[in-house]
Each structure stands twice: as structure tokens, then as C-alpha cells.
Amino acid sequence: MKFFQLISLFFFVVSGIQAQQVTVKGSILDTSSQQPIPYATIAVKSLESQTLISGTTSNEDGLFEMEIDSQKVTFEISFMGYLPVTIAEFKVSNNQIDLGTILLQEDSQQLDEVLIVGQVSQTEFKLDKRVFNVGADLSNTGASALEVLTNVPSVNVSIEGAISLRGSQGVEILINGKPSVLASEEGNALGTITADMIQSIEVVTNPSAKYNAEGTSGIINIILKKDERKGFNGSVTLNTGVPNNHSLGLSVNRRSEKFNLFSQLGVGRRTRPVENEMESIDYSSNSIVSSYGDGEKNESFLNFTLGTDYIIDDYNVLTLSGNYAFEKEDENYSTFFNTYSDNALETAYNRLQDVTAENPKYQYEFNYKRDFKRHKDQSLLFSALGSFFGKDQTSNYANNYSFGSTDDSQQITDTDFKEAEYTFKLDYVHPFNDVHTIETGAQYILDDVSNDYTTSNLENGEFVIDNDLSNDFNFTQNVFAVYGTYAYEKEKWGVKLGARLENTQVNTLLENTNEENDKNYTNLFPSVHTSYKFNDDISLQAGYSKRIYRPRLWDLNPFLNIQNEYSLRSGNPNLNPEYTDSYEITNIYKLGKLSLNAGVYFRYTTDVIERIVTYEGNVSTSMPANVGTNKATGVELNAKYSPSNWLSLSYDFNFNTYKRDGSFNDQVFDFRANQNTSKLQTKFRLPADFDIEMTGNYNSSYETIQGEVSDTWFVDAGVRKKILNGKAIVNLGVRDLFASRIQESYTYQEDFYQRNWSKRGRFVTFGVSFGFGKGEAMEFSGSRRH
Known part of the structure; x- marks a missing residue:
């Protein structure tokens, strides 16, 4: 009550x-x-x-x-x-x-930042960035933010949820332009953000000095809705699907002359089934391990946001907001293992895994913005952000033998994870006139993480802690930054120069063994961007920036993941950060009903972090290490063709070739390779307010430092019908229409071989959305801007 x-x-x-x-x-x-x-x-x-x-x-x-x-x-x-x-x-x-x-009247090029609000995804240009804005993609019904990202040009999301941009996983994820617990990779935090909460997604491939230097391949900024129309507005959406994908979303907003109160509520439950296979061969002993299995991850989630804007006067606004999210996970997997020696079966058993976890997350934010009368673009912004993420997880493992042994075994792992992060930021923009502008600011981020991990084995009817697989790992990272930029922008030509200075202090501590590692380093990150408008149909943009990828907790944490006893993963507390110099030239054409964006880029990365697999006694262990340098040269193409008001076609293509030079433990890892990705989206507008959409994705195979990853392809589809004069929408979405999204990787070395295969399968979701008050039905992907 x-x-x-x-x-x-x-x-x-x-x-x-x-x-x-x-x-x-x-x-x-x-x-x-x-x-x-x-x-x-x-x-x-x-x-x-x-x-x-x-x-x-x-x-x-x-x-x-x-x-x-x-x-x-x-x-x-x-x-x-x-x-x-x-x-x-x-x-x-x-x-x-x-x-x-x-x-x-049509204008072929706009260099000022504008968020796109139509149904079709579009591209915008600015002096220091290129932004992709997501349209109302029909297959996003009931999807999480992680799944919505698969429809964003230049972005790829693997089956395991790893996000990459132009083939590189050094991506910084922001929420509303700031670091957020909801974008944390320590858990499935993005799963609590449903598509109907998202206004747009920006991809910044070559950020200026104003942005965090984190993220060697760029920045992905997820902008959440905050309706600002006067009066009382709201919308509600209900989704259901197979496998289990049920969610309810509610958005309510009330705006007057002085206040804008906004709130969002999302609750739901989803199931993620998975199939997997593994095969490894130790050539030195002629032994083989093979496995196959399946399982599912059930997630129940809640996400609630409440906030207010207080408009003090025409020049001063205060914003207070809070967010609480909670996930409850229930996973179960069954994997059958067979081991062979000299082609003779040695053991056969079923490894059962049951996982329960609770993941609370909360975030609170204070913003103060002051505008100035002397110029409409002059502003001062102060923000303070605090967040917390926790995970209380228990995993039960049991090996039930059917051949080769009668000694069944059991294990339990317990994880108590806590992360607190605080961000303080001050930004000031001062236009001297409509041509010359300077920006300056400072930022301080404090990150404090602890992970208490315990593994226990069943011995003589009691669980006994395995000290070799248990420890308490603490990680703190503080980053202080100051920046300044200068922009000169006229009708035809503009240039933006910037520099960012960041000091990083890192400490890791293994409490049980008292192993401590401290790092303190200061870096300068320059940036240069320019653009030139030849005419109304042709524009050119070029830019350079220096970036950094700081190792995250799971890169540094030395604990072993024992989900698969023959394929272990651990971190490396001795990792150094990656540094990347990024160069890019892009142009935009408009040829009648065809708009075309084409560009070339080059990235030079030092202290590249790669996972190195070592093999001993049929057991492979994957651990990250700094292995050398990488030179990547790429070509990117984005095209949109709208021959009529009922049909639009969008095509995205990215190709890059890379050269790796490096070594680890006296093993040389020099090689050359290439990869490409492409995406074709077709949208039809039919009579009676029906919309149909088909999106095809292809990711080529590519070579890795010790093997290769196979190619993948999949198709998403959707159909939508607006009713009640647009106040309500019904939507049917199918992700991976042909259940073809399979990921397969191979590791080749002189003494061993390993193959890993995984598949998730088809997802079908039906959604209904309704707007009340002055609200409108949600566009599911959250592309609307009011």
C-alpha cells in the first residue's frame, strides 16, 4: 500500500x-x-x-x-x-x-549539432565529431540498450556482449555524456536500460580534448529521454516475447514555467538461452578435450529514475536526479565433457552450474547551468555525480561422472563485488563572437572497487576454501583532468584546437597475499579538428586526437574463472595502459535523393593489450598482456537513399587492415590481417500506417594474435502499426530472424589447438505503446526528441 x-x-x-x-x-x-x-x-x-x-x-x-x-x-x-x-x-x-x-527549404549540410528525430537513422557532422543518431528501428521492441547498439553504424556487439567500434574494443560508454554505473562492464548494467528509455545514441569516432581521453577507438554516448513539453505528458509500453522477454515501461513528465519533473520506470524479465561447444588438442601428449552444452540466464530487473529541473530564471537552471536499478539473476548450465588420450576415451562427465546473483545499482546527480545574456552560447556548467554497483553472486558446480571415475566433485564460488564512483566536472564556454570560441574545464573521477572472491571444494562432506583460487582484490583509480579548446568557425571553414592534461593514480592490492601495485602517470592529449564546406552538397572534415585505454578491473583481477575447467580466464595486475594516435578524414555528399558519407582513418596504438592463451595439461589459461604495437588503416562508407516517401535504404561498410608487431615471453606475434563489416537496412512505409523494416548484418572473419574468429551474419526484422491517431503503436520485432548469429573462434599454436563455438538463437517480441496526457506513444528505440 x-x-x-x-x-x-x-x-x-x-x-x-x-x-x-x-x-x-x-x-x-x-x-x-x-x-x-x-x-x-x-x-x-x-x-x-x-x-x-x-x-x-x-x-x-x-x-x-x-x-x-x-x-x-x-x-x-x-x-x-x-x-x-x-x-x-x-x-x-x-x-x-x-x-x-x-x-x-532543403539544406544539404548542417555543421551545427542537431539531434535527429525522424524515423530513419541519420548522420550529422560537427567540427570535432561525427554523430550517428538512431532512428525508430522496429526490431528493437523490448530490447535492451546493449541490443539496440547492434543497429548503430560502426558499432558491433558480440554474442558475449563485447562492444567494438570499427573493429576495436577500446570504447568508452557514457550515459547522458557522463560516466555511469549503468554503463559499467562489471555486470549486465546496460540490460536494465530498455529501448523505450533511449532518446538517441551518439558515436564519437574522434573526440576533441573536451571529452574524456578514455577509449582508444572512440566514445558511445547513450542519451536517455527527458520530456520537456509543457503540461502533463506520459507514455506506457508493454512488451512480451519468446524466449521470455517481458517488460513494462512508464514515462511521466510534468513541466511548468519553473519546474520540469520527469520520471521513468522499467520492470521486466528476460531469458537468454545459449548453446556452446569446445574442442582442444594437446599435440605434445596427444590428448583431446571436447565439450558441448546449453543453458540459460534469467534476469529480472527494475529501473527507476526520478528528477527535476528548477528554472531559477532565464539564465539559471538546477537539476537534481536519481536512478535506482536492480537485477536478480538465475543461471543454469549443463556441459558434457569427454577427455581422450591416444584417441581412447578416458573420462566422461556432466558439469552442472547453477548461479544466483543480486545486482543493486544506484546513481545520483546534481547539475547547475548558467547561461549569459551577452551571448546565447556562453555557458557555465557544474555537475556532481555519484554511483554504486554491487554484485552478490553464488555459483554451484557439480561434476557427475558417467565413465572413467566414480568420484563426483562439487565446488562453490562466492563473489562479493562493490564499486563506488564519483565524478565532479566543471565546463565553461566563452564565445568572443560568432566566429571565435574558447572552452575550458576540469574533471575529477574517483573509482573505488573491491572484489571478495572465494572458491570452496567439497571434501569429506564439507566445503573447504581453496586458498589458491580465493582472494580479496581491491582496485582504486583517481583521474584528474583539465582541458582547453579554441574554435574558429565561419560559414565555409572552421578549425578547433584542443589539449587535455590527465593525471592518473592507480592502486591494486591482493589482500590475502599483500601483493600491491601502484601506478602514477601524467599524459597530454592534444586534438585538432577542421571542416570545409565546398558547396551545399560537398563538405570535408578532418581530425586528430590522442587517446588512452586504462585497464579495467577484469583486466587486472588475477582470479581465475572456473566455469570451464579446461578453459580458464584471469586478469593481470601488471598491465600498462594502451595509447592511440587517431587520424581521420571524412566527407559528405548529397546527390539528389542519395546522401553519402565516406572517410579514411588511421590508428597507431602502443602497449596493445591482448589476451594470451597458454596451455598446460589440457588446460588453457587466457590472460591479458601488453604485446607491442598495432597500425590500423581503414575505410568507412555510410549511404542513405530515399527514392520515395515510402522507401528508404541505408548501407554501412567498414574495412580496415592492420599490422601487429610484438612479443610476449620470447614468442613473436608479428602479422598482417584485415576485417570488414557491413549493414544494410531497408524500411517500407505502407498504407494504413504500416511500417516494415529489415536489417542485415555481416561481420567478416579476422585473424587474432594466436588464431582467428570466424565470420557471422544475421538479420533483424520488424513491423509496426500506428493506431488511435498515433497515440498508440503495436510493434512486432524479430532479432536474428534465421537463428544464424553464431560466433566461432580458433586458437592455433605449435603445441595446441582450441575451438570455441556459441549460439543464442532467435528472439521474437511483441510490444504495445500508448501515450497519455500530451504524451505520444513511444517509438521503441527512443529516437523522439520533444
């Missing part, structure tokens, strides 16, 4: 914020074709300060309607690919403002 009382109190407080309102309406058309422009942005700004105070988007027929509290405003209408229109003069009659028909 207390829960429902709190919810009732919340809605009572929200609905009590009232203001006198004026209704604004109009329609938006393309100047040339006279066709409606759906999802164009209508921004309402204060007439005196030109700060944003409200806004909405046009519907599929180009129509819009909203309510505002003040008549001292201007309206700015914009959409990607069109010149913006500003309306400062209008008539008010009977508390209504009719802006009539607004015509937008």
Missing part, C-alpha cells in the same frame, strides 16, 4: 503545478514537394534571452499543436537537411496562435 500511496502523492504533486496556457498550432511542408515533414522540431524560446523554454515535434502529417505559458516568445522550426525558420511575429486570438503553413 505504501508504494501506491507514494505514487499517488507523486502524481498529486506533479498535477498541482499549473499555469495559464496558450494553444499553438500549425503545419510544416517541404518547399519543393509540398509534402508534409514529419517529426520536425518546433522550439519555443524566450524573446529576451533566447533560452529554450518549450517545444514539440510535428506528427506524420506535418501537423503540430502544443500549449505555452508566455506570449513573449519566438518559434524556431528545424529538421535535419533543411534550413531552420524563425518566427518572431504572430497574432494571438482567443488564447490561440495559428502559425499556419510553414515551408522548410
Whole structure:
């Protein structure tokens, strides 16, 4: 009852914020074709300060309607690919403002940052970054943020959930532009963010000095929704699917002249089945180990966000927000092992694994932003962010023999993991005029992690701790940074110069053995970006930045993962960070109904971190190590063709060739190889408000430092129907339509060979979304911006 009382109190407080309102309406058309422009942005700004105070988007027929509290405003209408229109003069009659028909003229290139709000994923350019904005991809029904990333150009997500950008896994994941416990790789944190919570996803392939230097291949920034329309808005979505994929999402927003209260709630349960195989051969002893099995991971999750913006005046805004997420995991796996010696069967047994875990996460944030009257782009922003992530996990293992032994064995592992992180950031932007701008700021990140890991073996009816596989590992990392940038930008040409200085202090401690490792290093990270607009259809962008990849907890933690007794994984507390120099040249063309982005890039990485596999007694152990340098040269192509208003085609292609030079323990790892990825997306708009989408993905095979990874391909599909004038949406999504997403890797060495194979299979989800108040039905992938 207390829960429902709190919810009732919340809605009572929200609905009590009232203001006198004026209704604004109009329609938006393309100047040339006279066709409606759906999802164009209508921004309402204060007439005196030109700060944003409200806004909405046009519907599929180009129509819009909203309510505002003040008549001292201007309206700015914009959409990607069109010149913006500003309306400062209008008539008010009977508390209504009719802006009539607004015509937008096409513009082939926009260098200012704009978030894309249409149904089709698009690309935008800025002086210091290139951003991919996700459209309303139909196959994302009920998907988590990790699954949504598979539809983002240049981004690949493996079956195990490893995220890579342009073939490199050195990626920094941010939430709303900041480090977040929800983006932590220590657990399935991104699984608590469902697609309907996401507004857009930005991929920054070559960040400027303003951004964290972390992430050798770039930054992925997941922007969550925060509706800012005046009045009471909300939407609710319900998803169900096979295998189990059930979730409920609720978004509520109330905005007045002084306050914007926002909240989101997501609850659900999902099942992730998996099949796996392994085969290893020790040529020196002519022994073989093979295994095959399956299992599933069941996750129940809750994610709740509550926050408020307090608009002090036209120039000052305070934001307070909090987020609580909780996961409960229940996993079970059954794997059959056979061992052979000289082709004769020695043992056969079934290894059973049952895992239970509880993962609480919470985050709280304070922001203060000050704008200035002298220039609309001058601003000061201070933010303080605190977060916590915990994992209390117990794994039970049992080996049941059917041949070669009668001594069944049991093991238990217990994990008590805790991570606290605090981020303080100050940013200041000072435009001297519309051409010259400087930015400066500082950031301090404190990260404190502990992992108490215990392995116990069943001996004489009692579980006894195995000290060789147990320890308490503590990890702290503090990073202090200051930066400055200068930008010169005119209509045709612009340049941005920057430098970032970061000091890093790292300490690792194995408490049981008192093994301690301290590192303290300071680095300078310069950046240079420039762009030139030849004409309305052709633009060129180039950039350079220096990046760093700091080893994470699971890179450093020396504990062994014993899920598979013959294939162990551990960390290495002696790792050094990777450093990458990144160069990129990209251009954008518009040829009628075809838009084309093409670019080349080069990355030089030192102290490359690779997992090295060693083999002894049929047991392989994978451990990361610094093994040398890597030179990667690549070509990337993104194309979109919209021959009509009912059909659009998008194609993304990335090819890179790389040269590795390095050694480890007197073993040389020099080689050359290449890889490529491609993605083709087709969207159809049919009569009766039906939309159909098909997305095909292909990742080529590629060579690794000790072997190779096989190629993969899979297809996602979806169909959507809008009903009740767009207030409700029904959506059917299928991920991996042909159940073809199989990952297979091989390790080749002089004395041993190993093959690993895994598969997850097809997922089908049906979703219904409904908007209430002034809200609209969710677009599932969260591409809407209001």
C-alpha cells in the first residue's frame, strides 16, 4: 500500500503545478514537394534571452499543436537537411496562435549539432565529431540498450556482449555524456536500460580534448529521454516475447514555467538461452578435450529514475536526479565433457552450474547551468555525480561422472563485488563572437572497487576454501583532468584546437597475499579538428586526437574463472595502459535523393593489450598482456537513399587492415590481417500506417594474435502499426530472424589447438505503446526528441 500511496502523492504533486496556457498550432511542408515533414522540431524560446523554454515535434502529417505559458516568445522550426525558420511575429486570438503553413527549404549540410528525430537513422557532422543518431528501428521492441547498439553504424556487439567500434574494443560508454554505473562492464548494467528509455545514441569516432581521453577507438554516448513539453505528458509500453522477454515501461513528465519533473520506470524479465561447444588438442601428449552444452540466464530487473529541473530564471537552471536499478539473476548450465588420450576415451562427465546473483545499482546527480545574456552560447556548467554497483553472486558446480571415475566433485564460488564512483566536472564556454570560441574545464573521477572472491571444494562432506583460487582484490583509480579548446568557425571553414592534461593514480592490492601495485602517470592529449564546406552538397572534415585505454578491473583481477575447467580466464595486475594516435578524414555528399558519407582513418596504438592463451595439461589459461604495437588503416562508407516517401535504404561498410608487431615471453606475434563489416537496412512505409523494416548484418572473419574468429551474419526484422491517431503503436520485432548469429573462434599454436563455438538463437517480441496526457506513444528505440 505504501508504494501506491507514494505514487499517488507523486502524481498529486506533479498535477498541482499549473499555469495559464496558450494553444499553438500549425503545419510544416517541404518547399519543393509540398509534402508534409514529419517529426520536425518546433522550439519555443524566450524573446529576451533566447533560452529554450518549450517545444514539440510535428506528427506524420506535418501537423503540430502544443500549449505555452508566455506570449513573449519566438518559434524556431528545424529538421535535419533543411534550413531552420524563425518566427518572431504572430497574432494571438482567443488564447490561440495559428502559425499556419510553414515551408522548410532543403539544406544539404548542417555543421551545427542537431539531434535527429525522424524515423530513419541519420548522420550529422560537427567540427570535432561525427554523430550517428538512431532512428525508430522496429526490431528493437523490448530490447535492451546493449541490443539496440547492434543497429548503430560502426558499432558491433558480440554474442558475449563485447562492444567494438570499427573493429576495436577500446570504447568508452557514457550515459547522458557522463560516466555511469549503468554503463559499467562489471555486470549486465546496460540490460536494465530498455529501448523505450533511449532518446538517441551518439558515436564519437574522434573526440576533441573536451571529452574524456578514455577509449582508444572512440566514445558511445547513450542519451536517455527527458520530456520537456509543457503540461502533463506520459507514455506506457508493454512488451512480451519468446524466449521470455517481458517488460513494462512508464514515462511521466510534468513541466511548468519553473519546474520540469520527469520520471521513468522499467520492470521486466528476460531469458537468454545459449548453446556452446569446445574442442582442444594437446599435440605434445596427444590428448583431446571436447565439450558441448546449453543453458540459460534469467534476469529480472527494475529501473527507476526520478528528477527535476528548477528554472531559477532565464539564465539559471538546477537539476537534481536519481536512478535506482536492480537485477536478480538465475543461471543454469549443463556441459558434457569427454577427455581422450591416444584417441581412447578416458573420462566422461556432466558439469552442472547453477548461479544466483543480486545486482543493486544506484546513481545520483546534481547539475547547475548558467547561461549569459551577452551571448546565447556562453555557458557555465557544474555537475556532481555519484554511483554504486554491487554484485552478490553464488555459483554451484557439480561434476557427475558417467565413465572413467566414480568420484563426483562439487565446488562453490562466492563473489562479493562493490564499486563506488564519483565524478565532479566543471565546463565553461566563452564565445568572443560568432566566429571565435574558447572552452575550458576540469574533471575529477574517483573509482573505488573491491572484489571478495572465494572458491570452496567439497571434501569429506564439507566445503573447504581453496586458498589458491580465493582472494580479496581491491582496485582504486583517481583521474584528474583539465582541458582547453579554441574554435574558429565561419560559414565555409572552421578549425578547433584542443589539449587535455590527465593525471592518473592507480592502486591494486591482493589482500590475502599483500601483493600491491601502484601506478602514477601524467599524459597530454592534444586534438585538432577542421571542416570545409565546398558547396551545399560537398563538405570535408578532418581530425586528430590522442587517446588512452586504462585497464579495467577484469583486466587486472588475477582470479581465475572456473566455469570451464579446461578453459580458464584471469586478469593481470601488471598491465600498462594502451595509447592511440587517431587520424581521420571524412566527407559528405548529397546527390539528389542519395546522401553519402565516406572517410579514411588511421590508428597507431602502443602497449596493445591482448589476451594470451597458454596451455598446460589440457588446460588453457587466457590472460591479458601488453604485446607491442598495432597500425590500423581503414575505410568507412555510410549511404542513405530515399527514392520515395515510402522507401528508404541505408548501407554501412567498414574495412580496415592492420599490422601487429610484438612479443610476449620470447614468442613473436608479428602479422598482417584485415576485417570488414557491413549493414544494410531497408524500411517500407505502407498504407494504413504500416511500417516494415529489415536489417542485415555481416561481420567478416579476422585473424587474432594466436588464431582467428570466424565470420557471422544475421538479420533483424520488424513491423509496426500506428493506431488511435498515433497515440498508440503495436510493434512486432524479430532479432536474428534465421537463428544464424553464431560466433566461432580458433586458437592455433605449435603445441595446441582450441575451438570455441556459441549460439543464442532467435528472439521474437511483441510490444504495445500508448501515450497519455500530451504524451505520444513511444517509438521503441527512443529516437523522439520533444
